[in-house]
Amino acid sequence: MATGTFLPVLNEVEKASIRERQPLPEAYLDLPDEEMALRIAAARAALGDRLVILGHHYQRDEVIRFADYTGDSFKLAQAVSQHPQADYIVFCGVHFMAESADVLARPHQRIILPDLAAGCSMADMAAPDQLETCWAELQQMLSPALSERLELAGKPGSRVEGRVVPVTYINSAASIKSFVGEQGGTICTSSNAAASLEWGWERKEKILFLPDQHLGRNTAWKMGVPLDQMVVWDPFEPFGGLTKDELEHAKLILWKGHCSVHVRFTAKQIEQVRREHPGIKVIVHPEVPFDVLRAADDSGSTEYILKTVRDSAPGSKWAVATEVHLVHRLAEEVAPDKTVVSLDQFGCLCSTMFRVSPNHLLWVLDSLVDGEVVNEIVVPEEEKKWAKIALDRMLSIT
Ligand code: SF4
Numbered sequence: 001m002a003t004g005t006f007l008p009v010l011n012e013v014e015k016a017s018i019r020e021r022q023p024l025p026e027a028y029l030d031l032p033d034e035e036m037a038l039r040i041a042a043a044r045a046a047l048g049d050r051l052v053i054l055g056h057h058y059q060r061d062e063v064i065r066f067a068d069y070t071g072d073s074f075k076l077a078q079a080v081s082q083h084p085q086a087d088y089i090v091f092c093g094v095h096f097m098a099e100s101a102d103v104l105a106r107p108h109q110r111i112i113l114p115d116l117a118a119g120c121s122m123a124d125m126a127a128p129d130q131l132e133t134c135w136a137e138l139q140q141m142l143s144p145a146l147s148e149r150l151e152l153a154g155k156p157g158s159r160v161e162g163r164v165v166p167v168t169y170i171n172s173a174a175s176i177k178s179f180v181g182e183q184g185g186t187i188c189t190s191s192n193a194a195a196s197l198e199w200g201w202e203r204k205e206k207i208l209f210l211p212d213q214h215l216g217r218n219t220a221w222k223m224g225v226p227l228d229q230m231v232v233w234d235p236f237e238p239f240g241g242l243t244k245d246e247l248e249h250a251k252l253i254l255w256k257g258h259c260s261v262h263v264r265f266t267a268k269q270i271e272q273v274r275r276e277h278p279g280i281k282v283i284v285h286p287e288v289p290f291d292v293l294r295a296a297d298d299s300g301s302t303e304y305i306l307k308t309v310r311d312s313a314p315g316s317k318w319a320v321a322t323e324v325h326l327v328h329r330l331a332e333e334v335a336p337d338k339t340v341v342s343l344d345q346f347g348c349l350c351s352t353m354f355r356v357s358p359n360h361l362l363w364v365l366d367s368l369v370d371g372e373v374v375n376e377i378v379v380p381e382e383e384k385k386w387a388k389i390a391l392d393r394m395l396s397i398t
Pocket residue numbers: 058094119120121122123171259260261262323350351352353
């Protein structure tokens with residue numbers, strides 16, 4: 001079975017190259033694994049209730065074992081509000097997740113990301129100026145009279161009126177979330193994407209969904225929306241590369257973004273795994289391309305994948321299409337009763353999630369014990385207000 005076999009090798013490569021990453025004090029570079037684990041546990045104990053560590057499912061084993069909460073973005077966003085007494089929330093995940101935590105946290109709480117280089121390529125595919133341009137162009141094409149009125153008022157593209165509501169995936173920057181909140185839209189996660197689309201269509205005729213076109217398309221298709229009512233907005237083309245007629249006909253406008261990890265899964269891999277493991281079921285994350293979702297037996301968020309495999313009958317065999325650390329841990333957890341393999345035989349790794357190393361975790365915790373906050377993530381106040389409104393909407397849509 002292919003899962004897991006290459007992870008120890010990867011860890012060794014990472015250890016050898018850790019000096020090339022976010023600079024760490026020399027004392028944190030060459031620590032033996034056991035010593036690092038003991039020291040992380042000691043720092044955690046010293047900080048007690050003042051500290052909460054959140055760990056995304058895609059984090060590596062040596063890090064996630066110290067998390068007070070593990071989960072997907074939705075579950076971890078909920079966990080932030082459950083610890084009002086904690087002064088420090090260390091987010092073992094990527095940048096946009098720590099930003100969301102800062103928006104949802106109490107004023108006294110400080111959010112820390114162990115490695116500032118842990119970003120998300122999908123979140124980087126939607127920039128605020130691109131979204132502003134898109135919004136103004138959508139109004140010009142779909143509501144020319146409104147667009148003219150707003151332009152005369154010196155507010156092009158700046159009103160909630162119009163025929164489109166924006167819905168952004170939580171995997172986006174705080175500035176994008178803020179824009180969406182201000183325009184009357186919401187944020188979604190892979191756990192509540194269908195409910196969020198329903199919420200949007202109850203309010204407006206069309207939804208602009210960003211930044212992941214695959215999550216938007218796959219979710220809407222499963223809800224019965226035909227593909228010909230979906231169009232892709234290319235932020236690098238004037239008017240998204242679309243005509244007025246195409247937009248008029250569309251119910252869903254998909255931003256041209258994707259997850260570089262989940263687009264590596266292919267329908268061919270599904271054929272192969274079925275050949276190699278007769279009777280195996282394939283379950284995929286909805287960030288995979290449409291043809292992969294169609295060829296699979298089932299799809300859903302990471303929480304859904306975990307629950308479905310755990311609840312399956314003894315003897316079940318599963319090929320799972322999501323990040324390799326989750327797949328590997330799930331395989332170990334359910335063995336020998338059930339078999340779990342990665343759909344990609346080399347395992348799809350999120351290289352930015354992988355940046356959060358135990359060395360970085362120990363460094364930020366030791367700093368907190370010494371009274372110093374390093375790697376703090378702070379969302380500017382002007383972005384917080386609307387981002388919080390949008391995140392609160394997200395938490396209320398289930
Ligand atoms: S798995 Fe994809 S969407 Fe998730 S953090 Fe990594 S690059 Fe971003």
